[in-house]
Amino acid sequence: MKSKKNNSNFLMGMLALSISFPLIVVCSAWFFPGTELWAHFAENLLPELITSTLMLLIGVGIGVSILGTILAYLVVMVEFPGRKWLEWALFMPFAIPAYVLAFVYLGVFDYSGYAQVWLREYTGMPGFDIRAGSWAIILTFTLVFYPYVYMMARASFKRQKIQMIEAGKMLGKKPFEVFWRISVPLARPAIAAGLLVTLMETLADFGVVSLFNYSTFTTAIYSAWNDFRSIEVAAQLASMLVLIAFFLIYFEKKARGKAKYYSSDVSHIRPYRATGFIRWLIFVFVFGVFMLSFAMPMLQLVIWSFDKYAEEISQRYSDYFSATGILTVSATILTVVVATLLALPSRRKDESKVLQLLIRFSTLGYALPGSVMAVGLLYGVQNISLVSIYLGGASINHILFGSVILLLFAYISRFMAIAYNSTSASSEQIKPVFEQSARLLGSSRIRLIREVYLPMMAPGILAGGLLVAIDVMKELPATYLLRPFGWDTLAIRVFELSSEGLYDRAAIPALMMVFFGAIIMLLFIRLDSDKY
Amino acid sequence: MLSVNNLKISFDDNHVLDGFNLNLESGDIFALLGESGSGKSSALRFIAGLEEAQLGSVALDGNSLSDEGNHSVNAELREIGMVFQDYALFPHMTVFQNISFGIDYLAKKEKIDKVDKLLDLIGLKGIEKKYPHQLSGGEQQRVSLARSLATSPKLLLLDEPFSSLDKSNRDQLVKEVREILKSAGVTSILVTHNEAEAEVFADKVGVINKKRLIIK
Numbered sequence: 001m002k003s004k005k006n007n008s009n010f011l012m013g014m015l016a017l018s019i020s021f022p023l024i025v026v027c028s029a030w031f032f033p034g035t036e037l038w039a040h041f042a043e044n045l046l047p048e049l050i051t052s053t054l055m056l057l058i059g060v061g062i063g064v065s066i067l068g069t070i071l072a073y074l075v076v077m078v079e080f081p082g083r084k085w086l087e088w089a090l091f092m093p094f095a096i097p098a099y100v101l102a103f104v105y106l107g108v109f110d111y112s113g114y115a116q117v118w119l120r121e122y123t124g125m126p127g128f129d130i131r132a133g134s135w136a137i138i139l140t141f142t143l144v145f146y147p148y149v150y151m152m153a154r155a156s157f158k159r160q161k162i163q164m165i166e167a168g169k170m171l172g173k174k175p176f177e178v179f180w181r182i183s184v185p186l187a188r189p190a191i192a193a194g195l196l197v198t199l200m201e202t203l204a205d206f207g208v209v210s211l212f213n214y215s216t217f218t219t220a221i222y223s224a225w226n227d228f229r230s231i232e233v234a235a236q237l238a239s240m241l242v243l244i245a246f247f248l249i250y251f252e253k254k255a256r257g258k259a260k261y262y263s264s265d266v267s268h269i270r271p272y273r274a275t276g277f278i279r280w281l282i283f284v285f286v287f288g289v290f291m292l293s294f295a296m297p298m299l300q301l302v303i304w305s306f307d308k309y310a311e312e313i314s315q316r317y318s319d320y321f322s323a324t325g326i327l328t329v330s331a332t333i334l335t336v337v338v339a340t341l342l343a344l345p346s347r348r349k350d351e352s353k354v355l356q357l358l359i360r361f362s363t364l365g366y367a368l369p370g371s372v373m374a375v376g377l378l379y380g381v382q383n384i385s386l387v388s389i390y391l392g393g394a395s396i397n398h399i400l401f402g403s404v405i406l407l408l409f410a411y412i413s414r415f416m417a418i419a420y421n422s423t424s425a426s427s428e429q430i431k432p433v434f435e436q437s438a439r440l441l442g443s444s445r446i447r448l449i450r451e452v453y454l455p456m457m458a459p460g461i462l463a464g465g466l467l468v469a470i471d472v473m474k475e476l477p478a479t480y481l482l483r484p485f486g487w488d489t490l491a492i493r494v495f496e497l498s499s500e501g502l503y504d505r506a507a508i509p510a511l512m513m514v515f516f517g518a519i520i521m522l523l524f525i526r527l528d529s530d531k532y
Numbered sequence: 533m534l535s536v537n538n539l540k541i542s543f544d545d546n547h548v549l550d551g552f553n554l555n556l557e558s559g560d561i562f563a564l565l566g567e568s569g570s571g572k573s574s575a576l577r578f579i580a581g582l583e584e585a586q587l588g589s590v591a592l593d594g595n596s597l598s599d600e601g602n603h604s605v606n607a608e609l610r611e612i613g614m615v616f617q618d619y620a621l622f623p624h625m626t627v628f629q630n631i632s633f634g635i636d637y638l639a640k641k642e643k644i645d646k647v648d649k650l651l652d653l654i655g656l657k658g659i660e661k662k663y664p665h666q667l668s669g670g671e672q673q674r675v676s677l678a679r680s681l682a683t684s685p686k687l688l689l690l691d692e693p694f695s696s697l698d699k700s701n702r703d704q705l706v707k708e709v710r711e712i713l714k715s716a717g718v719t720s721i722l723v724t725h726n727e728a729e730a731e732v733f734a735d736k737v738g739v740i741n742k743k744r745l746i747i748k
Contacts, residue, residue, distance in 0.1 A: 163620035166582055169607040170614040171634030172683055181633075185624045 009355050012342060016358040019338065022376030022413050023365055025383075027242060029235030037224070038233050045220060053216045053244070055134055056141070056209075057199055063142030064198045068149025069191055071286060073179055076157040077165070079273045080282040087154075088525045090286070091147055092294040094467070095517025097474035098144045099207025100494065100510045104297040105140055106130070106211060107304075107503040137212045141202055143293040148201070149194035151463075156190035157183060165271045175272055192255035193421060199248050200366040200417065203241060206477050207495070217241050218369040222477075225371070231379055238372040245367030249360060298514065304507035312508045316488075320509065324473060324489040324516075327404070331411035332469040338412060339419030340461055343427045344453055359420070366417035370478030373410045377482070381406070407482040411472050418471060419464035426460025427453070466524040470517050533558040533719055534579075534687055539588030540601070541574045549575060550743040552588070556719055561710065563722045563734035570740045572723045576689050579721070580614055581607035592686055613685030613718075617692040619676040621664040627651075627675050628660035634683040650678040653712055670701045677709060681716060688713065688720040694729060706733050 017024075074080070075087040093101075109115045111127050119125045130136040160183060168178035184191070206218045217237055225234035274282055342359055365373060378401070385395040400406050430453065438448045454461075476491050483492070490509045497506035539552035548571030556562055566572040577583040578598070579590055585601040592612070597605045621630050631650055632643045651657050654674040664672055673693055680688055693709075694702045710733050713720050724730050730737045737748045 161618075161620065163616045163618060164622060166580075166607070167614070167616060167620040167622070167679075168633075169582070170580060170612065171679065172608050172611075173634070174608060182622060186622075188624075 009352055013355050013358050015338060016342060016355070016362040019362040019365070019413050019416055020358070021380055022373045022410065023242060023361065023368070025376040025380035026235045026238045026368070026372060029232050029239055035230065035232060037228055037230050038236060041220070041224065041233055041237070045215075049215060049217055049220050052134070052214065053203070056138065056214070056216060057202060057244075059134060059138035060141040060145065060202050061195055061199055063138055064146045064149045065191060065195055067142060067146040067289065068151075068194060069153050069184065069187070071146070071289060072150050072153035072157055072187075073183060074282055074286060076154055077179075077183070077271055078282060079270045080279045080286075082283050082287065086283075086286050086290060089290050089294070090150055091521055091525065092290070092518065093144050094147050094470055095514050095521050096144060096294065096297065097207070097476075097491065097494070097510070097513060098141065098201075098205055099211060099476070099498070100301075100514065101144045101293075101297055102137075102140050102208040102211045103498045103503050103506065103510075104300050105136070108300060109136075131212050131214070134214065137208065137214050140208060140212075141205075143289075145198040145201055146289075146293070148197045149191055152190040152194035153187050156187040160186055162271060169271070188255060192252045193425065196248055196252040197366075197418065197421065200245060203244060203367045204369045204414075206369050206371065211498070217244075218371075221369065221372055225375060231375060234372065234375055235379070238368060238376070241367055241369075241372070242364050245364045248367070249364070298511075301507040301511045301514070304504040305511050308505045308508060312505045317512075319486065320488055320490050320493055321512075323483075323487045324491070324513075327407065327411070327479075327487070327489065328469050328472045330404075331408050331415070331472045332465050334408060335412045335415050335419045335468045336423075336461055336465040339416060339423045339464060340454075340457065342420060343423035343457070344449060362413075363417035363420050365413040366415065368414065370410065370414060370475055371481060373414050374478045374481035377406055377410055377413075402484045404484055404487070407479065407484070407487075410478040410482055411475065414475070414478060415468045415471050418467045422460045422464030422467065423457060424460075426457045430456050463524065466520055469520055473513060473516060533560075533593060535591050536575070536579060537589045537591075539575060539578060540586040541571050541578065541588075542586055547743055549585075549740070552740075552743070552745050554738065554745055556721070558719055559717050561713055561720045561722070561733065561735045563724060563730035563737045564740070564745075565724060565727060565730045565737055566740040568725060571743075572740055573691055576691055576721065576723050579687075580612055580689055581605065581610050611683070611686045613680035613683060613688045615673070615676050615680050615688070615690045615693045617695055619664070619669075619672045619696075621672055621676055621679070623664055625663075626660065627656075627662050627664070627667075630664070630675060631679045631682050633679065646682060647678075650682055653681075653716070654678050655708070668701075669697050670705050673697065673705065674708075677712065681712075681718065685718065688718045690720060690722045692723055692725070694724070695726070702729070703732075709733070 071090055075083055075090070107113055109130050111129060116127055120127055164182055164186065165178055168182045173181070203216075204218065205216075206222065208214075209216050209219055210222075217240065221234045221237045221241075224230050224237060342362075368376075381396065381400050385397045389395055434452055434456070435448065438452050443451070473489075474491055476495055479489055480492060480495065483489070490513045493509040494506050494513065497503075497509070534554070534556040536552065536554040539549055540547065541549040541552075548569070552571075552575060554562075554575075564572045564575065574583060574585075578585045578588065581597065581603045584603065585598075587601045588598065589596065589600070590598040592610070595605075597603065597610055622633070625633065628647055631647045632638075635643060635646060638646065647660065648657075651659070654677060656671060656674055656678075659667070659671070659675075664675070667675065673696075676693070690709075694706055697705060706729055722730065722733050724733075738745045739748060740746075
């Protein structure tokens with residue numbers, strides 16, 4: 001029995017370790033001697049990079065926590081007009097890649113965008129640069145990433161026992177106090193988990209920050225590698241990102257605390273019914289968020305697409321579709337299988353500290369920009385080839401470079417965290433008593449996994465798979481660097497056009513991505529709504 | 533003191549209560565007995581202001597709280613306390629924080645004194661710093677009672693508070709809670725499906741029969 005557990009621990013450790021391969025390569029960059037270039041970076045750019053990155057993280061963190069939590073609370077706890085469809089509509093920004101929202105906002109609100117032109121003409125207001133400062137980029141990130149907090153907080157509020165809120169009421173507390181002192185503290189682990197994903201996404205973003213000319217670690221890494229051709233400096237900068245990500249995960253774990261709030265009661269009763277003016281105020285607020293984060297940008301994309309449809313559409317689009325589809329489906333399945341294996345509850349209770357650490361480490365890839373993942377993989381494979389040749393073997397470069405395998409590997413390493421957070425959260429809900437009773441009923445380990453764990457973890461597995469699918473479809477830098485010849489995806493097309501400032505033409509592939517994203521979202525919503 | 537008049541509650545066209553009346557004097561301890569689904573909990577939740585009804589009014593100390601099945605005074609403003617079946621203690625707060633939750637407008641010293649007195653009353657001194665999950669079921673229910681009494685409610689509602697406990701603990705606690713409520717002089721309504729429990733606990737027992745309340 002003991003050795004069986006050790007074996008499974010060992011296998012899982014190896015699995016987690018191999019997922020971490022690009023990360024390990026990146027971190028090993030510190031063992032290379034420091035270069036003059038690194039000294040230049042460290043002296044001139046690093047302090048500013050750290051400040052601007054932290055500022056972005058703090059701003060976006062505050063933004064998504066407040067917006068995501070309030071929206072989730074309103075749709076779960078309060079009855080107001082339009083609540084039923086808005087509850088689901090608020091998920092829709094998941095379908096929009098952050099860089100698409102950024103280019104739409106820039107196209108509309110920038111100096112030459114029609115919103116500003118109109119303002120200048122009709123109000124005589126002087127023009128302004130929305131790239132100046134960090135408020136516009138923080139707002140953009142907040143609007144595109146709030147659904148992560150919203151989703152987690154919503155699920156948590158739904159699981160909260162209604163008696164908790166009723167007890168608060170009966171003790172004389174007004175709705176806001178019940179929200180602030182009971183509901184929010186009880187949802188804190190969920191809010192922290194959503195916040196963690198958001199901050200990781202923000203750290204890894206390349207598209208939005210480059211469109212806004214905002215310098216962060218990702219832009220510096222890109223510059224080190226692209227402008228200075230220094231893979232070491234790029235890797236050293238990237239390893240600092242890993243460090244930041246590690247701190248974020250640590251704080252999230254602290255925020256979760258020791259408290260375990262098992263509760264599976266799902267109540268259909270909404271404890272508050274807003275009346276009169278307040279109910280319309282709530283509607284305007286929630287609807288406003290939906291309009292700003294989804295409906296209005298979509299409308300703009302449609303308008304642009306109509307103008308440029310004939311110019312942009314061609315035979316190539318069937319290739320973009322098939323590349324996007326094949327990559328998304330295969331990467332999602334692989335990632336979810338790995339994440340589920342690592343999160344199975346029977347393993348959880350007797351896993352070693354080392355294994356826990358390895359798994360944590362393997363989920364850090366989420367904070368790394370895809371370009372760093374790609375560089376780490378290429379660099380690592382190249383070094384393995386060198387070692388292999390040195391030992392009298394053959395190079396593996398020709399097998400892996402320019403093959404789908406490397407790209408899929410990058411996706412798994414990059415998006416493991418999303419799937420793992422979701423599968424492990426659902427596995428933590430499975431009380432140990434299920435395993436004990438299944439064992440006592442003579443069930444084998446395989447049967448326990450197949451008939452007890454997997455069905456119980458299914459919602460988490462599905463939710464994780466959905467998020468991974470959308471992220472893979474949107475993924476840009478790693479795809480750009482690692483895609484085999486002829487494997488251009490829709491995201492690549494959006495990038496090629498928008499980086500040349502052809503926003504109106506980029507709107508067409510962007511709209512297609514949003515369309516597929518929306519279909520996946522609707523699928524998820526259907527699955528999810530069956531539960532409640 | 534409390535008067536509930538002409539209460540009518542139905543679920544999906546199925547009337548569970550119709551013409552339900554209840555009048556209590558100050559300090560009364562009343563038990564409302566009924567099968568599950570008889571509407572006894574719904575009546576209690578209507579009095580609390582947590583659920584609405586098709587018809588019916590509630591008045592406490594001569595002030596109207598609900599009329600025609602609608603609430604004119606919200607639950608949080610009724611000065612009515614409630615003890616729940618599964619205790620509903622806030623898991624993220626200590627015993628002290630739970631009990632003082634409704635009286636946090638008091639100065640610190642007064643709060644400490646009040647919690648101290650209440651813990652003395654329920655016979656659980658020295659557990660202020662514990663969390664609910666560190667307590668037994670009976671202890672949790674006593675803390676829940678203390679929390680409800682802290683706000684000095686005019687009326688206390690107890691919704692099957694003993695049904696999660698095993699029998700040996702239950703019989704003892706039923707007597708104890710009665711003593712506590714008697715000494716505090718709080719008007720109370722217990723909802724239960726256990727006849728013996730109702731007899732031991734209450735001065736007056738009512739049964740729901742044919743959608744109406746009959747005082748035994």
